[in-house]
Amino acid sequence: GPSRVATEPAPIVQEQPGVKAGEWDDNANYREFQKYLATAGQVAYAPDITHRTFIVVRDADGRAMPQCRVTVTGASDAAFQLRTGASGRAIFFPRTATAVGAENNELLASTSCGGATGTARFRAEAEDQVVDIRLGTKRAQQGLPVIDVAFVLDTTGSMSEEIASVKRTIAQVTRNLAQAGVRVRIGMVEYKDHGDTFVTKGYPLTEDVGRFALDVSNVSAGGGGDVPEAVEEGMSYAVNNLNWSSDAVSHLAFLIGDAPPHAERLAAFPGVLREAQRKGITFHTIAASGMDQMGQAFWRRAAQYTGGTNMFVLRGGAGPQSTGAGDPISSCGGTQRNYASGNLDQLILGKVQREAAFLRADPMRIPGLLTDENARPCDKRTTLSPLVAAK
Template sequence: MAFALTLLAGWPALAAEPLWPQPAGVVPAQAAQVQHPRRQRQTAPNFRAPAATVCSDTPRMREVADPQPQPPRRERAEPVLAEKALHDGVRLEAAPSPPAPPAPMPAAALDSVVVSGARAERLSPPRRPLPPIRRQQAPVTAGVVDDNADFGGFLQLLQGHDESVRLGRDVTVRQRLRVVDAQGRAVPDAEVAVASADGARMWARTDAGGQAWLHLNAFDDRDSASYRIDVRRDGRQAQVQLRRGQKNALEVVLPVQATPERARLDLVFMVDATGSMGDEIDKLRGSLRDIVRGIEQLPSRPDVCLGLVTYRDRGDDYFVRSWDLTGNVAAFQQVLDGVRAGGGGDMPEAMNEAFDHAVQALDWRGPATTRLLLSLADAPPHMDYPQPHYDQTMLAALGKGIKVFSVAASGQDSTGEIVQRQIAQYTGGRFIFLTYKDAADPGSGPGGETVHEVSNYSVDTLDKLVVRLVREELAQLP
């Protein structure tokens, strides 16, 4: 049973006003790391609040340059991700083989920029047509688990792997927060600021059900005895106190007006596009199209904006590419059709950088939006690359109200599984994993077996599973 707390007139230990993230300005420096690699202290927001009001009419491509360029790899034989240009009628065009220079882009073509630090350059998409894509007949099957529902099992998973001590944040101390209005209805996308008396802070936004998970050790390295929690939305604000070790869930009453508007959904796909994903991408391409089509046809008819981030690694044809959120579904489906695998070489890939770009650089819409990120990968991130690392970005994702559904493809090792599950669990999402007839052989066809450390799961086709999760998320809206 949730424990409803009355509003506090004040909290002497923290007389200052709560620190809220700003929608614009310079992103504060990352918190300094302390001795324990999973206990870090955060005192300022490492993100900007989502503030976009509309999505682009056409997908705009951006490229993140490798901060430390490497010589190109020569062993690669897979096709590269095709460049796209959208002309009248949404015509798709593809990348030529290097080193041929790209042809100039016509005025009506897709607007593209290259991002390198603070500098952006326009790209001209190449012109060679794509070869026809062969649709795979076999469905892609998958299972799903909720590590917040089976939190004890999730902690056992982490305890069973020594590398988990060096990964992510300490989530062992967890508190459920729910925000409701005066009639007891969920208040989605409410901003939450948590602060200890000595200045440790974290931020979150409630999901479609008005809920957020707060992990005290993920931002506070000093085991503070109590915390002030400020919640705000639509100009209304409430304040409550949380004591460490409190067993009951917190329920905060925020007297806001009901907003029976059409649901707004921002959905971003983040895809590992290295060579090892070649077979999976061929199979997933149709599933992603079916996911987009299924969401567009949901009974609630949400106002949908779609985005895409693909990534490879250093020394490849590109590092990270993105197509910002757009409401043009037909154009976005053409972008999805152009995804090709190539590059890679070692096991880890540029997941950290892609995740940071997806959370921090895309134009997520502002208040009253449900924000979801679907991440597909078969390899862990490069933890030997400079920051930001995924554990910092997942804090920013929670602060911006971005829930992550992590999808593990064939070949994902235990480190990658831990990373994907940590991200999903911290942001309130789910861990999804592809299944096969023979767990050890992805070529065996669709089935119900998996190599991942999961139990008590059901299997469905990937597109139906993801559409169901999105439908369930939106169904929680008041």
């Protein structure tokens, strides 16, 4: 376009351009995700997600009830536990809970939350459904909602090219969270590989943003060697060892790395993901450039199972081939044909802001329930991924 006359001198030090990333929500496009998994190949550890049930807990006014423990029981003595997020929803995959044992194809979901109890019976073998538990009480009035945010970060040598931009991204998110209209507790887990100076290193969740920023600035990449890294150990540390708050309406973990887990550790993953579900921890996964196909498939599985989204840095090997068939018609105002894209810091910040918005939203409006969002016309979509303007 025509050049514009500068009205003031350009600053001498310009801010580094943001890391560009794409985003893929595999629960909003659940059927498309299953097609992708068929092409990615099945692996022994992978949870069976071919049937899905959204369990929604609402108060007397129909508002979302966050952090409610939901217990699913059936014919056996076994029980499967989940915890709702800020949306009032928990995702249950019945084929990962066969030990519960359906009775006449029925399971029972029950909760005791906010001074009230509620139950709902549902079919165990429905392919995609929502189960509504209405409580007789109203949700307690809250001040600013508390949201826990943890970064689970690969700091091995292969991340050395990315680590500076990842650190800038985390620092930018940390600064912006102060204006997000929520109280945020923020923490981190570093993971490397066996034989390195450490395998995992935790930084507790804190409201002291200055201290956290200092911790992030001191992170450096090194170690590793072979391609796989100690991903399972990093995720397990985040789920089991970080000081998640019972007062938080949401527990978010952002897994950032460029390499898959070790094959011999894959059997431990279903247990880690189930424990995340039990504690109401959502993993949003971020694939750095250079991630291979196995790693990309794992990142997407971990996000989809826990209700998160998968983001990927738009540079090098982790780009559009990781997005499945996509939207053949249009991107509803986006710049890409089949995924939302924008600056990574804004995509991450948007996840935190979305949690606060869930408290004001209708918990029964669920993207991807029964029909993939990409299969709907733009004006009929349950949610539109906002296009984040590049800075």
